[in-house]
Amino acid sequence: MTLKYGVMVCPKCGMAKGIESNKKTTTCQCGREIVMSRVKIMFLTDSPLELADSVAKANASLRGGEQLLTEKKSRKKDPYFRIAERAKPIKDPIERMRVIARELTELKSGFSLEDVRKVAAMLGKDSPEDIIARLQEHNLIYETEEGTYKAV
Numbered sequence: 001m002t003l004k005y006g007v008m009v010c011p012k013c014g015m016a017k018g019i020e021s022n023k024k025t026t027t028c029q030c031g032r033e034i035v036m037s038r039v040k041i042m043f044l045t046d047s048p049l050e051l052a053d054s055v056a057k058a059n060a061s062l063r064g065g066e067q068l069l070t071e072k073k074s075r076k077k078d079p080y081f082r083i084a085e086r087a088k089p090i091k092d093p094i095e096r097m098r099v100i101a102r103e104l105t106e107l108k109s110g111f112s113l114e115d116v117r118k119v120a121a122m123l124g125k126d127s128p129e130d131i132i133a134r135l136q137e138h139n140l141i142y143e144t145e146e147g148t149y150k151a152v
């Protein structure tokens, strides 16, 4: 079985492009005709979905490490991201939830389900509803008013 699709970078415009590997030439959107045997095929797959994904990824990284870097930087300043980073290595789920609650309390002096959701989304482990429910169950947070919580 041969892999049908590949990714290459146009030597003229520098954009990544998905190609069918059984063809001899392809034309880039910049107008350049590319002879396949002269370019390096970076990625081979049978799945058109995987192909589209890797073209997008290649273009994102080609377009500039710079842009990606600033995105990463500003993300680091995001307090929710910081909390998620701190909670991530903690194995014990209750301990992890407790750290999230404590950090959110420090950050906002009272947090909501929405705040937990932002952290939980980055962790991808527990649902925000679960986190609130389990913390309440263990008396680790209390509700100061409808929908607002504080760590004990």
Ligand SMILES: [Zn+2]
Binding pocket: 010, 011, 012, 013, 014, 015, 028, 029, 030, 031, 032
């Ligand atoms: Zn091109």
